[in-house]
Amino acid sequence: MMTQGLNAFVIGMLLFLVASGLTLIFGVLKVVNFTHGSLYMMGAYLAYYIYGITDSYVLAVIIASAGIAVFGVFLERIFFRRLYQSNFLMQLLMCYGWILVLDDLVQLMFGAEFQSMGMPSFFATAPLMIAGAPIPLFYIFLIGISFLVALAVWMLIVKTSFGSKVRAAATNTSMTGALGINTSLLYAGVFALGAGLAGLAGALAAPVRSLVPGMGFSILIESFIVTVIGGMGSIGGALVAAILIGVCRSFGSVGFPMFTEIGVFALMAVVLVLRPDGLFGKGAQR
């Protein structure tokens, strides 16, 4: 029971890191970033690569997040920027192109086989016993750091001037621009932050998940489900929904192993039919 509950938290927190980046980008830029899962995958592979060279997990996590953030700025400046005025189908198509390219590039560099990073030596200790259940130390680290990041993102959005500009741009971009705020810099910043969060999640997941080209797509679908259940653009909603999905997956895999996936999708279908804007979505926006 304890193990399942903790598992739910680990799945949920990693999902939240990915989904918060996705929902942040959607909230401000109004683009649905389908490449987000690929950014997660690249974060995982970059961390794997850096860890292989330097043998330092801390360095691997930092470089992976920063590297993916920089790549996010490249994507936004060269590609997404041209499509803000275009329709959603064109954005969808461009992201589809990027997913194909990135999956094959990763396959070209690391091979099509499953890769495993292995547990960093610091965490390779015997699992702690909490309430009679063995809990790996790394899980506690994961949950802790995810909470810290969630808190930091929330503080950034709610308390800082960058955050208030972001919120202003999310509400009315042209008015924000008219007030003399550099919206294109803001957009690049938001995209960097979102991409960095995806990269961070990838780097954090690398020791506990096996790496394979195409791993980004399943997390993409799940983080979509999270943002859709939570309400697109709502960070708080993403947190609630991510934990909900974590619970659904973790307990579902014990109760109904064959229908775990279906449980998650069914959850989304029910929420969408009952509340088309998600649990915390703003219906007034449309």
Next chain:
Amino acid sequence: MNNRLLSSTSLWVIVAFIIVAGLPSVIASQMVLDLIIHIAIFGLFAISVNLLIGYTGLISFGHAMFYASGAYAFGLLMQTGMWSIPAAMAMAVLSSALLALIVGLICTKTKEIYFTFLTLAIQMMFYSTILSWQTLTGGDQGLTGGFKKPIFLGIDLANTHHVYYFIAGVVIVSLGLLWHITKSPFGYALRMVRDNAARVEFLGMNVRGYRVAAFVIAAAFASVAGVLMSLYVSAAYPNFGYWTMSGEAIFMIMLGGVNTFLGPLVGATMLTLLNHYVTAHTKYYGLVLGTIILLYVLLLRKGLLDIVVERFIAFRLGRTKPAQLVKFDNPVESRLP
């Protein structure tokens, strides 16, 4: 007027029949016939998706689900050995349409991006069901093992020539039906739902009803494409229902032209030929296709047939500037929630 439309549709169908029937006598290569069959099936699939995307303005990213449901239903029925081919085809299409009715009723509760996600998510649910229900579907191996193809109406589908004529014939008749639907008052109502749903509502018409109807019709024709593919390869594979199948259909539509009826067929031809030549040379098909998609999005953004038709109209009108067809590149505000 309706009679004239009907006769012009049948005229086009007859012309298409003559062209397709004549092709094997001009080109004898089996490989070319294979390619034509693939193009015909993917073209039908892409055109059925375009009934949703181009005509109704519903961007479905989960349409491959019905392609797969048609293929699996047909394959499963044929494997029992108790069904004749036409009966199994009809049953497969009917059951896919019924599935589409349920999915459509759920999905049309939502709009725009939410609609796209929901179709995508339900498709992935369907895909993972295919993978996990191994006793029925064979899991990731697919529905292999083949099936007997009993002769009906003098058509023997064990004969490669009969297969070619049968598949091409079914595709042409289906395209004729779809063409007729898009030119009928119902088809114009769909365009009106796309362009201004609020006005349709004010006119006292049921927007959601039209959306669901378009969803079911598009799904039924997608399942016909799936049935034909299943018939052709004597199997069904889970990747028929994978999201990349829907993605490729969308790219076919964009590549060939979203504003013209046959645009997706042109796109299907381009993509099938590309697929054929690229996979012969490299296993990194995604890298090549992805790069082409990126170039298309950055430089072109218009389908080939759309460009040709625009130029043609401009030429007819004697203008120097190309005429604008339906504006599909709308500002983002009008499309997003």
